[in-house]
Amino acid sequence: MSKGWEKVFYICAFITQGSSYMSPRGYGIMHRLHHAYTDTDMDPHSPSYSTNIFSMMLRTTRILSAIINGKYPVEERFKKNVVDWPAFDRFANSDITRLTWMAIYTLVYVQYATSPWLYLLLPVQWAMGAFHGAVINWFAHKFGYHNYEMKNTSTNLFAVDVLMLGEAYHNNHHKHPSSTNFGIKWHEVDPVYYAIRVFNRLGIINVPKKKLGEDPAHIISTTPLAEKAEMVKHDVIQDN
Numbered sequence: 001m002s003k004g005w006e007k008v009f010y011i012c013a014f015i016t017q018g019s020s021y022m023s024p025r026g027y028g029i030m031h032r033l034h035h036a037y038t039d040t041d042m043d044p045h046s047p048s049y050s051t052n053i054f055s056m057m058l059r060t061t062r063i064l065s066a067i068i069n070g071k072y073p074v075e076e077r078f079k080k081n082v083v084d085w086p087a088f089d090r091f092a093n094s095d096i097t098r099l100t101w102m103a104i105y106t107l108v109y110v111q112y113a114t115s116p117w118l119y120l121l122l123p124v125q126w127a128m129g130a131f132h133g134a135v136i137n138w139f140a141h142k143f144g145y146h147n148y149e150m151k152n153t154s155t156n157l158f159a160v161d162v163l164m165l166g167e168a169y170h171n172n173h174h175k176h177p178s179s180t181n182f183g184i185k186w187h188e189v190d191p192v193y194y195a196i197r198v199f200n201r202l203g204i205i206n207v208p209k210k211k212l213g214e215d216p217a218h219i220i221s222t223t224p225l226a227e228k229a230e231m232v233k234h235d236v237i238q239d240n
Contacts, residue, residue: 001205006083014092019101020129023089026068028082030060034137035177036078038152045137048153053138057130060137068093102126132164140170147184148175159187166190180207 001009014021030044037043044063050056066072068089091097105125113119124131136157144155148171157168167173169182169190181193200207 001083005204007085007088010083010085010088014088017129019098019105019126021092021098021101022064022129022133023068023093025082025084025089026064029067029074029078030064032078033074035174038154038174039141045133046153047138047141053134056138057134060133061130136164136167136170140168144168144171146171148172150174156188160189162191166192 010024013024033042033044034046039046039048041049043049045056045060047053047056050059063072067074106122109119109122140155140157141153142155144157145159146155150171152174154171154174156171158164161168166182166189169184169188172184172188173179173182180196181190182188183190183193196205196207199205
């Protein structure tokens with residue numbers, strides 16, 4: 001992806017996330033840490049090291065803030081090729097910007113809320129990004145099913161994931177963290193995978209054709225049953 005398109009997606013993230021904006025650079029680094037240290041005391045967001053979902057969210061927020069502000073020790077390998085727009089991050093992460101978004105959301109509720117009870121949703125609206133992340137990082141490490149036996153607690157939270165746009169296939173993602181398709185079984189449709197293919201076709205991003213065509217999820221979904229069993233068996237044996 002070109003630097004110009006990186007900035008476009010930065011702005012899109014800011015507009016769609018609003019007051020719960022998460023720095024793409026900060027989140028990218030934190031996500032790599034999660035995969036490297038899943039379910040250990042170095043995992044930025046593991047239910048195994050938090051007493052409840054809110055304490056995990058608070059811990060994650062503190063770590064993310066420290067990463068963004070350069071106060072969290074991060075090895076160089078976790079920073080490699082991560083997108084970065086420092087000036088925009090400073091603006092988007094500032095208190096005044098977040099408060100402005102919160103005020104805008106509040107005014108929308110004042111104008112359109114049909115019942116006082118709807119105002120109970122306002123705090124969720126303010127922190128929507130954090131709640132979305134918590135659903136995956138908490139519940140998809142506690143409930144759901146497995147396609148792969150892993151040395152961590154990751155699960156696939158939903159059999160069909162529309163709500164989280166494929167992120168709920170968390171066990172699949174932990175098995176194939178660099179895969180462009182989080183779905184493995186025929187019913188595990190990952191909408192973002194098809195968006196990636198469209199962006200790739202339009203030249204917005206550049207994913208090698210071989211990687212799109214030989215995605216682990218694609219291979220397993222189109223391979224005869226006997227071969228699937230052997231591939232899954234091999235993957236389990238090779239797990240770290």
